[in-house]
Amino acid sequence: MLLLLYLPQVHCTKESVPRVKLSYKELLHSGSVVPFVGSSDGMQFETFLLDEERSRLLLGAKDHIYLLDPDNINKHPRKLSWPAPRDRVDMCVLAGKNPLTECANFVRVLHNYNRTHIYTCGTGAFHPTCAFLEVRDTLILSKSDVCLFTDQYLYAGTASDFLGKDSTFSRSLGPPPDQHYIRTDISEDYWINEAKFIAAHPIADTFNPDDDKIYFFFREMSRDGSTRDKGALSRVARVCKNDVGGLRSLTNKWTTFLKARLVCSIPGTDGVDTHFDELQDIFLLPSRDERNPKVYGVFTTTSSIFKGSAVCVYNMESIRAVFNGPYAHKEGPDHRWVEYEGRIPYPRPGTCPSRTYDPRIKTTKDFPDDVISFIRVHPLMYHSVYPITGRPIFTRINTEYRLTQIVVDRVPAEDGQYAVMFLGTDVGSVLKVVSITQENWATEEIVLEELQVFKPLLVCEGVMYLCFQQQLFVGGGDGLALVALHRCHIYGQGCAECCLARDPYCAWDGSHCARYIPASKRRARRQDIKHGDPSSHCWDTDDGESNIEEKVQYGVESNSSFLECVPKSQQAQIRWFIQRAGADHRQEIKPDERVLVTERGLLIRWLLRSDAGSYFCTSQEHSFTRTLLNLSLRVLERGQLHGQQVDSRGPLENPTVVAVMASESRQRYKDYLRVLSAPSLDEYCDTLWHREKKQRQKGKWKHIQELRKNRNRRHHQGASI
Known part of the structure; x- marks a missing residue:
């Protein structure tokens, strides 16, 4: 009976079809995509590093680092060879790993270290190796594992063993003499277990920099409060930047580590929800308040009943509220998580040592022993984080592909600002989606375009980067391409066709469907993203019988x-x-x-x-x-x-x-x-x-x-x- 109640909720969700669908050949013909021809030699791209000031693009690949011109990615590309040592490769193969896809030096860290050098690391055939290169003023987007370089510290989430069970989030490097190596505790029952790290971001919580935290996102094999079996669950976690570990306990371990579950589900009747449990990607869309960006997440299902992907959006207020709420506690013979109702030590576990809470505590080594003991076995929050709308803003159910990547661009339009999502798939295509909130607060999802950026046979589970030059870098697997954000001319030659497209990038300028540019003359542009109604915008144009x-x-x-x-x-x-x-x-x-x-x-x-x-x-x-x-x-x-x-x-x-x-x-x-x-x-x-x-x-x-x-x-x- 539960299955019968469960299935209708999956199929009742109405999904919009792409308004425009362009094949790989059609994109090439329109000049909207520029593939990197150097990718034909089978290199697997892992990391992108964009130096916008000096117009450089670095690609971390398998055994190589590429240096490209972002304005012309095929103009004299340079390649630095950096393979793993032969003995490490042999040892990796003896351990049963794949010599082609695992036993190599996959460059997964490219970070700005100072104004003259970048810090780069590779897997080294399961023996990580790092080095310094002289490239300046860079921006980074990394996908495989997770790393973040801020204030000369390197924060990294990775697996440190062949089996991938010792998942750890750590901090290393740092300015002397404060070079404190800190990591998560080895405890599969409480902290992190068989994790796949997705993203890490520094976010200020208050106006006091001592309260600044690193938020990171991952999925792990864990138990929630309703089942004995382990399953994939998505998490958001945080640590304090000024955490230096405990004095007598949790030495060189995080003393402020807390985690909570991220829920992305379609609400159902009788309490039965359709959950998308596997987090695939995270994108933070900045707002006017740098402390409160919007958090966009791409999720997929682990269900044996149906397959699907979804996009959920969270705000930082909800995330902070969960971290300020009750802790979870393992109790009973089944060791299930329940709400902790006992005494909470002071200062509250998970808070940073700062003047905001107690000026007497200047460092985490000043935390009382009961605070350290409590957080060691209570790192999980009892309440989960739910999306802003209570449900996904975009879903794809039982499709031939799944969503894997997301970047979001805030685009000004005639009737407001819109968040345009670019969603990468595992078949080399990109969906261009806008979610519109109508007057009744109902959310309408519009798939503006489906673009086959790579050839269909090329599996693309790589990264996307949205840069200020109004272009989208799409890469991964064996491909890299530069994609234009808009193709206004394909919508047609009339005002009505341009208005019906509902593309925030495009507007009718009086003679063509062209890039929308805010101007003082309102009659110079026609656009209706919210309703797509040409009758109220194109009534005075010669756009009828002549077309x-x-x-x-x-x-x-x-x-x-x-x-x-x-x-x-x-x-x-x-x-x-x-x-x-x-x-x-x-x-x-x-x-x-x-x-x-x-x-x-x-x-x-x-x-x-x-x-x-x-x-x-x-x-x-x-x-x-x-x-x-x-x-x-x-x-x-x-x-x-x-x-x-x-x-x-x-x-x-x-x-x-x-x-x-x-x-x-x-x-x-x-x-x-x-x-x-x-x-x-x-x-x-x-x-x-x-x-x-x-x-x-x-x-x-x-x-x-x-x-x-x-x-x-x-x-x-x-x-x-």
């Missing part, structure tokens, strides 16, 4: 004909109308066994003379309806071609067409259109007539009859395909 495509198409009686009409938007609903000769109004076409309405047009399986007339293809998107195509269909009698009676095999019963429409295979359907479009049909009939006439003259009419029989037999055999 209707007009064409004439011929068909042969009893043969098939296909009237193609493909809207630019995949979110549009198409309706067909016909106005026959002499009629004073249009009549909507209803599908039946003879007439099929497909996603690419209208298929008339066999033509009647009464099918002649004017056909109108209309598109409805939101509440706006317009005509895309005015097609005049002229039906020829079977004996009209060259004054001869053309033999026909009757109604076209082509099972291949039905199979193509059922599978929605675009390429095969295009091939079918080339065969059945009116010009091609006329050419075929004309060619057949001349061929038959020529064969009669040569006395080979029987042969052509046999060919016709074979052709018909092949069509009928296709019914089993």
